[in-house]
Amino acid sequence: MHIFKELKGYYWQDKGFLWGSVGGLAIATALGLVYPLLLKTLIDDVIVPGEYSGVLRLSLMAVGIIILKAGFQYVHGFSGGRLGNRMAYRLRNGCYEKLQQLSFSYYDKARTGDLMSRLTADIEGIRMFIGFGVAQLLNTGLLLVFGFSMMFAIDWKLTLLAFAMLPVLGFVAIRFEQSIHPVFRSIRSAVGRLTVRVQENVTGVRTVKSFAREPFEIDRFVKENVDYRDNHVELAGVWAKYFPMMEFIANLSVAALLLVGGWRVINGTLSLGDLIALSGMLGMIVAPLWTLGFQINGYTQSKASGERLLELLNQPIAVKNAGHSLVLDDEVVKGHVRYEDVSFRYANRDDLPSALLGFELDAPAGSVIGLLGGTGSGKTSTVGLLLRAYDVGEGAIRLDGVDIRHIELESLRRQIGVVFQESFLFSTTIRENICYGFPDATEEQIYEAARLAQADGFIREFPLGYETIVGERGMGLSGGQKQRIAIARALLAKPKILILDDATSALDMETEQEIQSAIRKVMEGRTVFIIAHRISTLRHADEIIVLDKGRTIQRGTHDKLVRQPGLYRETYRIQFADRPEELDQETAAGDERRVTG
Numbered sequence: 067m068h069i070f071k072e073l074k075g076y077y078w079q080d081k082g083f084l085w086g087s088v089g090g091l092a093i094a095t096a097l098g099l100v101y102p103l104l105l106k107t108l109i110d111d112v113i114v115p116g117e118y119s120g121v122l123r124l125s126l127m128a129v130g131i132i133i134l135k136a137g138f139q140y141v142h143g144f145s146g147g148r149l150g151n152r153m154a155y156r157l158r159n160g161c162y163e164k165l166q167q168l169s170f171s172y173y174d175k176a177r178t179g180d181l182m183s184r185l186t187a188d189i190e191g192i193r194m195f196i197g198f199g200v201a202q203l204l205n206t207g208l209l210l211v212f213g214f215s216m217m218f219a220i221d222w223k224l225t226l227l228a229f230a231m232l233p234v235l236g237f238v239a240i241r242f243e244q245s246i247h248p249v250f251r252s253i254r255s256a257v258g259r260l261t262v263r264v265q266e267n268v269t270g271v272r273t274v275k276s277f278a279r280e281p282f283e284i285d286r287f288v289k290e291n292v293d294y295r296d297n298h299v300e301l302a303g304v305w306a307k308y309f310p311m312m313e314f315i316a317n318l319s320v321a322a323l324l325l326v327g328g329w330r331v332i333n334g335t336l337s338l339g340d341l342i343a344l345s346g347m348l349g350m351i352v353a354p355l356w357t358l359g360f361q362i363n364g365y366t367q368s369k370a371s372g373e374r375l376l377e378l379l380n381q382p383i384a385v386k387n388a389g390h391s392l393v394l395d396d397e398v399v400k401g402h403v404r405y406e407d408v409s410f411r412y413a414n415r416d417d418l419p420s421a422l423l424g425f426e427l428d429a430p431a432g433s434v435i436g437l438l439g440g441t442g443s444g445k446t447s448t449v450g451l452l453l454r455a456y457d458v459g460e461g462a463i464r465l466d467g468v469d470i471r472h473i474e475l476e477s478l479r480r481q482i483g484v485v486f487q488e489s490f491l492f493s494t495t496i497r498e499n500i501c502y503g504f505p506d507a508t509e510e511q512i513y514e515a516a517r518l519a520q521a522d523g524f525i526r527e528f529p530l531g532y533e534t535i536v537g538e539r540g541m542g543l544s545g546g547q548k549q550r551i552a553i554a555r556a557l558l559a560k561p562k563i564l565i566l567d568d569a570t571s572a573l574d575m576e577t578e579q580e581i582q583s584a585i586r587k588v589m590e591g592r593t594v595f596i597i598a599h600r601i602s603t604l605r606h607a608d609e610i611i612v613l614d615k616g617r618t619i620q621r622g623t624h625d626k627l628v629r630q631p632g633l634y635r636e637t638y639r640i641q642f643a644d645r646p647e648e649l650d651q652e653t654a655a656g657d658e659r660r661v662t663g
């Protein structure tokens with residue numbers, strides 16, 4: 067029950083509807099119990115004494131009860147529907163908000179399909195139970211109490227006999243709940259895994275097809291599907307075992323009542339009307355007891371769903387605002403970045419050495435910092451820490467002298483424009499993609515950003531220009547076009563710090579140079595971090611840092627590094643091997659300077 071207590075905040079404000087749903091059903095059920103009493107009166111007081119005028123009176127009473135019952139059933143349905151749907155609405159919003167708050171580290175492990183199934187199937191399970199299941203379970207309890215009291219008043223001995231089997235039924239129902247709960251939990255996670263497979267396949271369809279791995283993917287899907295099917299077969303097995311058992315026990319009561327009751331009517335110690343009323347009431351009590359299985363089923367399903375939703379809702383947020391975090395004044399921020407002996411290790415990668423070790427950097431506002439290094443050397447991690455995608459393990463990063471852990475996250479990130487390695491575009495128009503971080507941008511600002519990113523030209527060549535809708539991940543655009551839109555998006559808000567993480571790798575050298583000189587102009591006085599594998603992208607940086615396995619192995623300007631033996635010069639020689647004249651010039655200049663110096 068603690069799960070529903072924890073979820074109380076999502077439905078308790080609609081407790082009026084909860085009472086409406088429970089009360090409506092309870093009253094409708096109580097009214098239903100009046101039918102057998104009417105039948106008893108009809109037999110004992112009307113038919114047997116031959117009071118024919120009483121037939122009409124009783125019929126009219128029955129009609130009145132039917133109308134009242136229908137009214138209360140409507141109250142139950144209306145309130146239950148409102149309650150369930152309003153709660154589901156709040157839960158969906160709550161989960162989505164939580165997803166927005168969760169840090170990068172959560173998404174390193176999260177699987178989209180699994181999250182999707184939590185936000186859909188799991189919420190649906192809770193909706194049905196809170197909206198209707200609770201009322202039905204309570205109704206079964208109330209029916210037992212009302213029914214028992216009324217039957218007891220008619221004939222207590224027969225009532226006790228008929229109810230003798232009910233504790234056994236209760237025991238079996240509890241066993242049923244215990245057996246079915248783990249199966250439901252497995253089904254829920256099997257649904258999650260199945261959704262993950264489908265989602266990953268749709269997203270990665272190009273990779274699957276280009277490697278001709280369709281049979282492998284089908285195989286993987288079939289394995290998950292087998293798991294899902296087996297879970298359902300197990301579920302059916304539990305049902306098959308318990309359902310007839312419960313029905314048998316419930317009907318034993320009816321059989322006992324008919325046997326002893328029939329004998330007593332013949333004996334004259336019980337009226338025929340009483341026997342009919344008793345058997346009618348017992349039938350009404352037994353019917354929901356059979357469905358107790360379904361109701362418990364709904365309860366366990368929604369408990370399993372609730373667990374999965376709470377797991378998401380209670381997920382700790384790795385990077386969040388400190389108690390009194392500083393809100394930056396955009397006008398005052400300069401963009402002076404300092405890394406002070408920064409080390410960092412990914413929490414989920416204990417097997418790996420630190421991604422960054424003792425990293426030092428002083429990047430005054432207006433400087434251009436280049437980061438070079440082999441794959442996995444720690445370049446992306448370095449700039450990720452500045453964004454507070456993760457918090458540093460040791461040391462500190464300061465923006466204009468303030469430890470970024472003391473700056474409000476939103477206002478920190480507002481100062482930073484990032485173009486990631488993979489340019490993600492939303493499935494909307496190019497215009498909306500460009501002004502994603504700055505929705506109030508004017509037409510002219512959007513065009514200007516696109517021009518700087520060398521994107522305006524190709525965008526205007528599309529028949530719909532800036533109104534062209536691009537697909538989920540920018541389908542229909544080339545890698546370079548996507549990168550240019552992503553650069554325009556980052557430049558639009560004129561951030562104090564710009565991070566280009568391999569952001570121009572898909573562009574030809576000429577376009578890259580044009581973008582770079584445009585960026586230099588627009589970012590004058592602001593700080594730029596450029597991560598690249600191409601020396602030509604980095605050579606104009608004020609300071610280039612060469613990383614290897616998270617350690618800084620070289621640092622300096624292009625001119626300095628090119629003259630030092632080391633990874634930078636190696637990379638330079640390889641990349642400029644087809645331009646020996648330039649290579650010779652640089653090294654000769656270096657040697658000359660070394661001799662004269």
Ligand SMILES: Nc1ncnc2c1ncn2[C@@H]1O[C@H](COP(=O)(O)OP(=O)(O)OP(=O)(O)O)[C@@H](O)[C@H]1O
Nearest residue numbers: 174412415421439440441442443444445446447448
């Ligand atoms: N989200 C993550 N979770 C766990 N480990 C990670 C994560 N991102 C990177 N790493 C690990 O941290 C190390 C540094 O990775 P990082 O992405 O910073 O390198 P990089 O120099 O940017 O590489 P590339 O040039 O390939 O982009 C690598 O060993 C990598 O496997």
